[in-house]
Amino acid sequence: MNYAIELQGLSFRYPDGQQALKGIDLVVPSGQTVALMGPNGAGKSTLLLHLNGVIQGTNGAVKVLGLPVEKKNLKWIRSKVGLVFQNPDDQLFSPTVFEDVAFGPVNMGCSPKETQERVSRALESVGMAGYERRSPHHLSIGEKKRISIATVLAMDPEILVVDEPTSNLDPRAKWAFIELLRTLRMTQIITSHDLEVVKTLCARSIILDRGEIAADGPTERILADEKLLRTHGLAI
Amino acid sequence: MNHNFIDRYAGIDSLIHRLDPRTKLVTTLGFVLAVNLTPIQRWPAFALYFALIAVVIGLSRLPILFVLRRSLVIIPFVFFIAVFNLFFKQGEQMAGFDVFGWHLSITREGLDIFSSVMAKACLSILGLILLSSTTALPRLLKGLEQLGLPRVLVMILSFMYRYLFVLADEVLRMKQARDSRSFGARRMGQIKTVGNMIGTLFIRSYERAERVYAAMLARGFEGRMVTSSRLRLRLADVHYAATFSIAVLAIALFPY
Numbered sequence: 382m383n384y385a386i387e388l389q390g391l392s393f394r395y396p397d398g399q400q401a402l403k404g405i406d407l408v409v410p411s412g413q414t415v416a417l418m419g420p421n422g423a424g425k426s427t428l429l430l431h432l433n434g435v436i437q438g439t440n441g442a443v444k445v446l447g448l449p450v451e452k453k454n455l456k457w458i459r460s461k462v463g464l465v466f467q468n469p470d471d472q473l474f475s476p477t478v479f480e481d482v483a484f485g486p487v488n489m490g491c492s493p494k495e496t497q498e499r500v501s502r503a504l505e506s507v508g509m510a511g512y513e514r515r516s517p518h519h520l521s522i523g524e525k526k527r528i529s530i531a532t533v534l535a536m537d538p539e540i541l542v543v544d545e546p547t548s549n550l551d552p553r554a555k556w557a558f559i560e561l562l563r564t565l566r567m568t569q570i571i572t573s574h575d576l577e578v579v580k581t582l583c584a585r586s587i588i589l590d591r592g593e594i595a596a597d598g599p600t601e602r603i604l605a606d607e608k609l610l611r612t613h614g615l616a617i
Numbered sequence: 618m619n620h621n622f623i624d625r626y627a628g629i630d631s632l633i634h635r636l637d638p639r640t641k642l643v644t645t646l647g648f649v650l651a652v653n654l655t656p657i658q659r660w661p662a663f664a665l666y667f668a669l670i671a672v673v674i675g676l677s678r679l680p681i682l683f684v685l686r687r688s689l690v691i692i693p694f695v696f697f698i699a700v701f702n703l704f705f706k707q708g709e710q711m712a713g714f715d716v717f718g719w720h721l722s723i724t725r726e727g728l729d730i731f732s733s734v735m736a737k738a739c740l741s742i743l744g745l746i747l748l749s750s751t752t753a754l755p756r757l758l759k760g761l762e763q764l765g766l767p768r769v770l771v772m773i774l775s776f777m778y779r780y781l782f783v784l785a786d787e788v789l790r791m792k793q794a795r796d797s798r799s800f801g802a803r804r805m806g807q808i809k810t811v812g813n814m815i816g817t818l819f820i821r822s823y824e825r826a827e828r829v830y831a832a833m834l835a836r837g838f839e840g841r842m843v844t845s846s847r848l849r850l851r852l853a854d855v856h857y858a859a860t861f862s863i864a865v866l867a868i869a870l871f872p873y
Contacts, residue, residue: 476755488837
């Protein structure tokens with residue numbers, strides 16, 4: 382069995398002393414779609430940032446596609462793990478859509494011609510072809526979210542990691558975005574506290590609370606356990 | 618929210634808009650240099666410079682009112698710097714009057730400097746307005762980059778352009794939040810609130826910068842700026858640059 386992600390005893394403490402993750406053990410096989418649920422401040426986003434070495438744990442080990450996340454592997458790992466941030470205004474930082482989607486491929490060392498092709502393909506696959514010359518501040522939040530996905534798809538990642546994909550989206554934009562994520566065939570790790578999103582997109586669910594894994598199992602089983610959801614602030 | 622205080626008219630289609638940003642950067646710089654190196658005694662040259670820039674502005678199809686309003690933002694500053702020269706320059710007296718017991722006199726040299734500063738500043742400002750209103754900022758930055766401006770500077774400018782609007786929205790939201798909770802607070806109270814808002818804005822921007830940097834790292838940023846698409850000069854650029862430079866040189870060198 383191929384493992385996309387392996388975490389072993391991963392702990393992380395922020396410089397201000399706050400313990401965000403406490404000994405996380407987690408294995409995600411290739412091709413699985415996993416939801417990471419949990420109340421605010423549970424450590425979900427912190428965990429995601431470990432998956433391509435943007436932050437590195439105080440203790441424990443992270444392996445991506447069999448390779449340990451360490452300095453010499455970072456370049457390769459970052460091209461394989463597409464990390465999409467929650468706020469598209471953080472994800473999109475270039476003056477034009479083209480430059481933003483091209484940022485990843487260019488950093489990977491693609492030739493101008495290949496960059497151009499990757500950008501067109503990525504924008505095409507999120508339904509945003511023809512937006513190349515627009516500026517992010519002229520786009521709606523739904524459009525920005527789609528382009529955020531395109532910025533990582535342009536790198537042809539094997540693992541897609543999305544932080545809160547549907548926050549701030551109205552129902553129509555939300556479902557359109559869910560449909561988009563459904564069309565992507567790769568290992569996906571999605572954080573959300575929207576149970577509809579989790580039910581539609583993910584086969585497996587993990588509940589994270591106060592930096593620890595509180596539950597892990599098939600989505601139907603987790604979502605059926607109302608007491609569990611209530612304990613961790615996911616249902617009222 | 619939709620802001621258009623930058624790039625408002627950059628979307629018009631005209632001969633000038635279609636030019637390569639580098640052509641416009643270089644010709645504008647040349648124009649500003651020529652204007653500022655021409656002595657004011659050659660005053661017919663200034664009339665001709667003005668005619669030249671007026672023709673180009675006409676070609677660019679920018680609304681005249683917009684160009685005038687833009688220049689009005691800057692001209693008062695120049696005026697206040699220049700106006701003192703009228704009185705403080707030593708030389709041949711042309712007129713004098715008394716204000717509150719002070720004797721003020723206008724000298725010929727003072728008048729020369731005043732009119733020189735005003736004419737040069739107005740022309741330079743018109744040239745720059747033409748450049749900045751006919752070129753979308755992303756393209757202008759691309760042009761600067763290919764002209765050899767260090768990538769770090771280009772990057773800083775492009776972040777500025779990208780986040781100016783985000784910050785403006787943030788300020789607007791904070792202002793709305795304040796206004797919806799403050800009922801006729803006293804002036805001093807207001808000032809304190811504004812101070813807090815500036816502090817909050819700074820901290821939020823700092824935190825955003827960290828998140829943006831994380832997003833850049835996540836996509837393979839290694840501290841090296843690399844660029845992709847390149848601009849290409851077209852025949853129209855060569856024609857425009859040649860015509861414009863010849864006109865400027867002719868005006869600058871003609872023996873009036």
